[in-house]
Amino acid sequence: MPGLPNPFDPKVKLHRGGCACGRHHSQSEHDAAHREEQQALQERAVEGAVMRALFPEDVERRRFLRAVGSGTALAAISALFPLGFAKEVFAESTGPLEKTKLSVGFIPITCATPIIMAHPLGYYAKYGLDVAVVKTAGWAVIRDKSLAKEYDAAHMLSPMPLAISIGAGSNPIPWTMPAVENINGQAITLSTKHKDKRDPKDWKGFKFAVPFDYSMHNYLLRYYLAEHGLDPDRDVQIRAVPPPEMVANLRADNIDGFLAPDPVNQRAVYDGVGFIHLLSKEIWDGHPCCAFAASREFVTGLPNTYQALLKAILDATAYARKPENRKEIAGAIAPANYLNQPVTVVEQVLTGTFADGLGNVVRDPERIDFDPFPYESFAIWILTQMKRWGQVKNDIDYGAVAREVFLATDAARLMKEVGLEPPADPAMAFSVMGKAFDPAQPEAYIESFAIRRG
Amino acid sequence: MKTERVWLAPVLSALFFAVFVGIWHLATVKPVGEVVVDPEYAALIGAAAATGGQSAMPGPGDVASTIWQHLRDPFYDRGTNDKGIGTQLVYSIGRVLTGFALAALVAIPLGFVIGMSPLVYKALDPFIQILKPISPLAWMPLALYTIKDSNISAVFVIFICSLWPMLVNTAFGVASVRKDWLNVARTLEVPRLRTAFRVILPAAAPTLMTGMRISIGIAWLVIVAAEMLVGGTGIGYFVWNEWNNLSITNIITAILFIGLVGMVLDSLLAQLTRAVTYKE
Known part of the structure; x- marks a missing residue:
């Protein structure tokens, strides 16, 4: 009989390729x-x-x-x-998890709080996932390990998924950002010797550090300097320094200050080498900082796993939002396995009752907050800054990139599923240092700045 | 006369050590300062900052107690990112030995061929000369990008840095075997392969072993830097993680252990070299 093999013939392999239909190897x-x-x-x-x-x-x-x-x-x-x-x-969440053992990379900073705390506080386990949270040395390494699929998902700076997707600083690979980790929670820290130079106009010739070129820190610092009339490329020097090296460099007088994620700022105060000049919320209250990011391949290829993971993160974020839980979280994420910092440093960051390095105890419960929703207008603002500072030369379809990378619809649906209230409008307008930003007019916004490249 | 002075060197060593520790102790002794800030503020900052200074270098006592802590429990496991210093050293040694063994597998046969044939030597020389001075860490981004696995990338970096000293030394050792011996072998009509194993190999072995000894030294230097870059496990990651915490005592401890392991690796190969050395 042609077509079908004789099942009684000893020479015939019934499982030809090793799978049920015979067309695949396994x-x-x-x-x-x-x-x-x-x-x-x-x-x-x-x-x-x-x-x-x-x-x-x-x-x-x-x-x-x-x-x-x-x-x-x-x-x-x-x-x-x-x-x-x-x-x-x-593609609603229905079927069983495709993969339960995941590895998620993070950088040891308080921005990663939801990703980290979901491990000791059992949020990953709650959704049936066995997640290893792996500490990583720097942003470039986290990007490369994510691109190499060593990590299923990772903690990234919110501009990074946009940069990867449009191919700035790497080959373009479709990346997604299903959730924001934290809002606010950064600060400008200056060396103690600059105690009297609180006016940015005196900062000509300063050397600043930011964690990465494609970071909110870089854009916020540039914005802040430019608003005070300093050209961030000509009047000062800004270099990318991994967060753990920042305090050491500040101490060694290699830099004058930095706009950095916490606990680095608080650590500089703790060690007596710097003071907190300004919290980033005073530049833009409610700005996104770090993000939970995954490749589009992961999102579409393992939809159930992706949704379970995202739900665990959303759940953890909601828990981190409540001020009364912050002390417990600080205790859970300070040990060597996670942030590796003195508990009091992490606690000061999360509770917002902190020493500013100038002898004052400041109380600001909003110093850092957690809001998972990836507003598309955030993405558009970040893209305008990439364009403004010449990181991106060609024209961008702002709206399309924002929609493709910031998965607002997914976040909204899953937030509802875990019992949270998503915001109504993913294109929320906001203002930065008193200047309104209209996400519908990105090019006009860039044109409105006197200090810009290109 | 000579036997009476055997004890002198160790005593001198101990004296040097005591002087070093003494200077270290004096240099880092903490001034008992007044707390210059109000108590609520002082509770939020480090002890040194509360007295108006910066956190200082740890003294020898702090470091000794940290070392004791690590020695008491070298193999603990408190999660993915927090393992004992013993475990970290085992990871690093494993990577070094893997990379080193792979390099030996490539370098020794290739070195033989290069050493035995002046033509091949001349043809490959430009490549070797260009590749040899490249810092092994410069390969790291390329390795991560192409191999797409951080662990294998680290082993690759060890491989590439161990390769050149072994290759060059093997080739040199093989090329400088005394012509008389080769001529004797030829007169006795010893087959080429047998000549290689019975005449050239023993003659070149001391040079070859020196190459291996240089290689393992470099490999141990490089692994720390490589692990600081890729993270995850290993003594380099341990140093990085403690740097993150600005914990100088732990970093000094790690430096000490790195030195000890390096010394052990080197002396092992020194023993081997002595075993294959012949006297004329």
């Missing part, structure tokens, strides 16, 4: 292909539904496609209607 490969097929099928179904809604008459659709070509049509419709989003919404 069962896991078969499963992966099957998932992809399912995914493709689902996406096709969504596309079909959208096209049917746009063109009730099929003749019309075919005429339209013939006239403009299918590629153009897809681009045009994607611009009007976020197809990518519809597909994501359609």
